[in-house]
Amino acid sequence: MTKCRASLLPIFVTLLVFAAACHKKAVPPPPPAPPPPAPENKPVINYFTAEPTTISSGEPASLRWSVTDANNVQIDNGIGQVSPNGRRAIYPTATTTYHMTASGPGGTAEADATVTVSTPPPPQPVRSQPATTVQDILAHQVQDIHFDYDKSDIRPEDQSILQADANALKTIFSMDPNFIVQIEGNCDERGSAEYNLALGDRRAQAARDGLVALGVPADKLHTISYGKERPICVEASEECYARNRRAHFAAAQ
Amino acid sequence: MRTLITSLLLLSAFGWLFARQQVVGTIEKNPGKPHVAATDFRGAGAAAGLVGDFNSTVASDLQNSPLINFVPKTLYPLQVPQQPSDLIAGVTQPSVRPTNPVGNRLTDWSLPSITANFLGMGYSAEDHGMFVVFGWLYSTSPTIPALQQAQVFGKVYTAPLTREGAIDAGHRYAADILAQFGGKSLVGTRIVFVSNRTGSKEIWVMNWDGTDQRQLTRYGSISTFPSASPDGHIVAFTTYANGYPAIQMMSLDSGRRLTFYNQRASMNAFVTFTPDSKRIIFSSTAGWGPAQLYMANVNGSGLRRITSSGAIEVEAKINPKTGTDLVDVSGRGGLPQVYHMNLDGADIQRLSPGTGEATNPSWSPGGDHIAFAWTKGFEPGNYNIFIMDVASRQVTQLTANEGRNENPTWAPDGAHIVYASTRGGRSQIWVMNADGTNKHELTQVGSNEKPVWVNAEQ
Known part of the structure; x- marks a missing residue:
């Protein structure tokens, strides 16, 4: 420790000296003469492109542009005024040509960018269309509910998580009415495997009952207990035990 | 003063050592039980290479039995009898008693330092491609006048000419010896257990001595919680093979799946059979x-x-003796405890002492004891095996400071208990005598748990 401090000291001193030097340098010399007023140049559209230029219906594309010497840049098709340099996600459902108008004191410039929308594929089943999104919500917004040792009641501090889960689940079911969620009850490794199978079942049921009380449709929630057969960690520590005492939410198979 | 105490302690230590040396060979592992010697059999022809497995099986079975005291082979005379015609009748007079007993004089086996009450002897041979053993048991008592009357039994054991055959013959001969002293034979009994050695939990079965380990299920799912019907024909277990934990029944003879109607429920598990193997109780x-x-x-x-x-x-x-009462594990009082009730659910009483967590109860074949896993005063999860005399509620601890010990099940002979222990790291199947002695491991591959001792088929 002492050795470390001793070796750091010269560096610190050096840094101080440099800092002082910098500070001195910052004292401004007399300002140079102001630049001459910019000439009234005509606006220039450096580029205005669509990427990709061809998409299938429902896929996103983006517009990118760079404009100089303009104080008003507009894109039609409902986009409106934009900044001189920018990027915008677009969701055209048919082939669309976007028209840009850049105007400034020096005049006006215009450019077009076209996104070709290919013939839409045959309609997908309702389920698969929003599936990725539904899965995303399930994975990221529906959080595990945790329990105390040998207990299956929802802890007061977990009530807000349950409420957030209920909201996210309602979103999921409104997006995909056929989606079913499986609530998986789990336990830490300390109790007997036999008792934990029944305890995990209670935990899954408790989470389900809590969600139903918050307005989640009961018939969309299945429960299963894995007892202590599927731990997410195996260390013999209270932290790991606490992580494993949980009701987890997954898409029903 | 201090010197005096030290020297007294030293003296008593020496005294203890001296006394111990004097009684070497006569220390009784099972006090009051008869002392039995069994010679190493010799083998002729192809049997010569197999008889070693026979001999070690006999010695191990006798050594592990709580019913007798097995006399160590190191105390035997160099020359041992192999068949009745080798034996010499009569009693050696104390005045001419030799320093070393004469192996062929039967009653000499009762003398120090052998002090055996019974002598097992015999030989093996190959006959028509089979491993054949001739085995006898004799009483060495000097009060029995004739050799003929001293013979307890003489039998022929025939087995395949393989290592497994020799081991099987050894078990049968040892069982016949132990049967003389009240031993119920374990020959033909098996142990069903759960192993993850294939990568997922499957149901396995092995002979009671750990040989012939075979896979019963191949679901690649979670299959666990086995139990067996008392007639030895059916194994019941819980599997996630169809998604939800559900009961499945399988014939132990054919390995075929048997019809079972699962209740519509998020879980059906933990089957126990009535003594007639016709009805079950389970959790749902x-x-x-x-x-x-x-x-x-x-x-x-x-x-x-x-x-x-x-x-x-x-x-x-379900109590295997009465068929009218059961034990189970209930959370009705808080943490899980072992309870006793009638088959109709009436007359509920807590059996386990109430502290910690008590789980995994198992009846002794006589229906008078249970074995169970209990955390006693230890931290949660630190289970040890205990047995309880149900009438007196007297509790005896059988394992200590040896990892986590769970799922004890009584052997059909009432003298052994099989259980799962993590004492070596991963969970493995172990067997011990019902008094906690002679612990030995039956499995080594993968992680193995939830052993159930299955009766020989009836």
Whole structure:
């Protein structure tokens, strides 16, 4: 420790000296003469492109542009005024040509960018269309509910998580009415495997009952207990035990 | 003063050592039980290479039995009899007693330092491609006048000419010896257990001595919680093969799946059979709420609810002797404890002392004791094996400071207990005498748990 401090000291001193030097340098010399007023140049559209230029219906594309010497840049098709340099996600459902108008004191410039929308594929089943999104919500917004040792009641501090889960689940079911969620009850490794199978079942049921009380449709929630057969960690520590005492939410198979 | 105490301690230590040396060979592992010697059999022809497995099997079975004291082979005379015609009758007079007993004089086996009450002897041979053993047991008592009367039994054992055959013959000969002293034979009994050695939990079966380990299920799912019918024909277990934990029945003879109607429930598990193997009790969430005990026919029909405790009820075990009462594990008082009740759910009493967590109860074949896993005063999860005399509630601890010990099941002879222990790291199947002595490991590959001792087929 002492050795470390001793070796750091010269560096610190050096840094101080440099800092002082910098500070001195910052004292401004007399300002140079102001630049001459910019000439009234005509606006220039450096580029205005669509990427990709061809998409299938429902896929996103983006517009990118760079404009100089303009104080008003507009894109039609409902986009409106934009900044001189920018990027915008677009969701055209048919082939669309976007028209840009850049105007400034020096005049006006215009450019077009076209996104070709290919013939839409045959309609997908309702389920698969929003599936990725539904899965995303399930994975990221529906959080595990945790329990105390040998207990299956929802802890007061977990009530807000349950409420957030209920909201996210309602979103999921409104997006995909056929989606079913499986609530998986789990336990830490300390109790007997036999008792934990029944305890995990209670935990899954408790989470389900809590969600139903918050307005989640009961018939969309299945429960299963894995007892202590599927731990997410195996260390013999209270932290790991606490992580494993949980009701987890997954898409029903 | 201090010197005096030290020298006294030293003296007593020496005295103890001296006394111990004097009684070497006569220390009784099982006090009051008869002392039995069994010679190493010799083998002729192809049997010569196999008889070693026979001899070590006999010695191990006799050594592990709580019914006798096995006399160590190091105390035997150099020359040992191999058949009745080798034996010499009569008693050596104390005045001419030799320093070393004469191996062929039967009553000399009763003398120090052998001091055996019984002598097992015999030989093996190959006959028509079979491993054949001639085995005898004699009483060495000097009060029996003639050799003929000293013979307890003489039998012929025939087995395949393989290592397994020799081991099997050894078990049968040892069982016949132990049967003389009240031993119920374990020959033909098996142990069903759960192993993850294929990568997922499957049901396995092995002979009771750990040989011939075979896989029964191949679901690649979670298959666990096995139990067996008392007639030795059916193994029941719980599997996630169809998604939800559900009961499945399998014939132990054919390995075929048997019909079983699972209740519509988030879980059906933990089967126990009535003594006639015709009905079962299991845990189910069929009635919503926590898992409760239900009785049904062995195919799952004829369902009747037994408990309505509002708390978790698992691991029912029907008393194999009476068939009218059971023990189970219930959370009705808080942490899981072992309870006793009638088959109709009436007359409920807590059996386990109430502290910690008590789980995994198992009846002794006589229905008078249970073995169970208990955390006693230890931290949660630190289970050890205990047995309880159900009438007196007297509790005896059988394992200590040897990892986590769970799922004890009594052997059909009432003298052994099989259980799962993590004492070596991963969970493995172990066997011990019902007094906690002679612990030995039966499995080594993968992680193995939940052993159930299966009766020989009836």
